[in-house]
Amino acid sequence: MGTWDVGPFDSDAAADFCGDLDEAPEAARPGLVRDALVRVLDAADPLDQGLAVPAVAAAALVAAQCPGGRPVTSAYGPDLPVPELPADLRDIAVRALHRVRAEPSELRALWADTDRYPHWLRSLDLLLRVLTFPAPQPVARSWARIGGWMRRHAPVSYALLAAPAEPAEVESAQQEMGVRFPADLLASLACHDGITEWANLLPGPPPLSVGGMLAHWRMCVEIAGDDPDLTEPHGDGEDDEPWWHPQWIPWAESDGDSQVIDLREGPGRGRLGSAAHDDTGRFDDGWPSLAVYLTAVADALDQGGEADGMTPYLTPEGELWWAFPGETELNGDPLTPARPLPGRSTVPRAACSS
Structure with a gap:
């Protein structure tokens, strides 16, 4: 053969x-x-x-x-x-x-x-x-499930979820970036404008506020400028990406590495990928949308299991912490596997976890 x-x-x-x-x-x-x-x-x-x-x-x-x-x-x-x-x-x-x-x-x-x-x-x-991607639920429903789980099992982490973003700030950010945010990102910001301080609340980097999104976007656009080494892919494969593109929206970030929503025209519009500070962008192992990603996170908490190859745990302080499956400690302290809610979530379907 x-x-x-x-x-x-x-x-x-x-x-x-x-x-x-x-x-x-x-x-x-x-x-x-x-x-x-x-x-x-x-x-x-x-x-x-x-x-x-x-x-x-x-x-x-x-x-x-x-x-x-x-x-x-x-x-x-x-x-x-x-x-x-x-x-x-x-x-x-x-x-x-x-x-x-x-x-x-x-x-x-x-x-x-x-x-x-x-x-x-x-x-x-x-x-x-x-x-194995889950069928996406409405973003407000996923955040309600995530917040409901944290309120019950990790109240310290739940307290870090920010209030909804101000619509005027969202509109101003869209105008400066020259894009219209996808519906799932708008729905997420209508639930939480990121978190109030750094925390390991999601399998990927923590979500940014609108101000944080705009600041990271500005920084990357300024660094990339018109340098072809940063703004153009250098291979001939279908997965080749530049270091940065102005139509990538950084919705989450940690230590300069961001999780971005791709708003370029084409079949991949709205997908979720990564943009590392020392590497090119990647979408081949990302998510089809923010809505699918948040559904997977809610499923992992409610039902047990993994999301993005990570498993939820609880620290001795009662904080939610995502780590690789089989981890037993964090900085010498024990990690306890997070237990799912018994049965189905009872958080109202249409409500955010505010």
């Missing part, structure tokens, strides 16, 4: 699968995608690479229709449109990818013998990330 790169369509077997999709009637294509995934789940160990490769391509087609999914631009992908796929294929695709990624998998073993193995694993992990 010819394979030339780690992407889901970068092999003869994947191209053959996509060719079969093109030759099938439009109504039959979702069934072919499902069959490719189910065959992996039903297969005996070890999983044959001839089943695994089409399943990865099928999972990529499912992910392309999810929030934050990348459109299929590979020349070896389907030439004809894939109809809207049933929602249940997301879970099937996740289980199929985990089967391909785990031992005993012939495809995994073949990649493990190459120096591209970490890149292959990352390509699967990015697909899994998209497939």
Whole structure:
């Protein structure tokens, strides 16, 4: 089987699968995608690479229709449109990818013998990330859930949530930045104008006030100026980004590293990524929107689990603290896994946590 790169369509077997999709009637294509995934789940160990490769391509087609999914631009992908796929294929695709990624998998073993193995694993992990994004809830609802959890389990942290932003200040910031904030950012600022002092309240950097957003944006625009080393990407890959772009809105920041909302025109408008002070921007492992990110944070608190690869804990002082799974201490003091609320949150659906 010819394979030339780690992407889901970068092999003869994947191209053959996509060719079969093109030759099938439009109504039959979702069934072919499902069959490719189910065959992996039903297969005996070890999983044959001839089943695994089409399943990865099928999972990529499912992910392309999810929030934050990348459109299929590979020349070896389907030439004809894939109809809207049933929602249940997301879970099937996740289980199929985990089967391909785990031992005993012939495809995994073949990649493990190459120096591209970490890149292959990352390509699967990015697909899994998209497939497991939660359906976004209204931002006010997510903040109400986050605040309700903190009010009950981490009142010290809850007290740091700022009051809503002043509409006039929000309008002034938009005018100076030359953009209109997306609806989810406006909704977030209508709940909390950032936090009153630095705290590890979210898996990523802490949210900024409107004034903090504008100050960080001004600084980055001034530093970047018209220097092409800072304002232009330097590679030819689809993930290449500049150090800074004036249509990136820093909604959260810590030590010069910001979490930015991309307001450039195009299919990625509104996505959430990162802009490190010593690196280029990155969106390949970000979030499709602020609303999805805050939903994931609320889910991790309410239901237990992770968000952005981080797990919520409580410090001995009763503060919320996000750290990698399995952490047991912070600066020598014990960290206690945060316990979720029993059952569903009782915070009113339409209210912010003010």
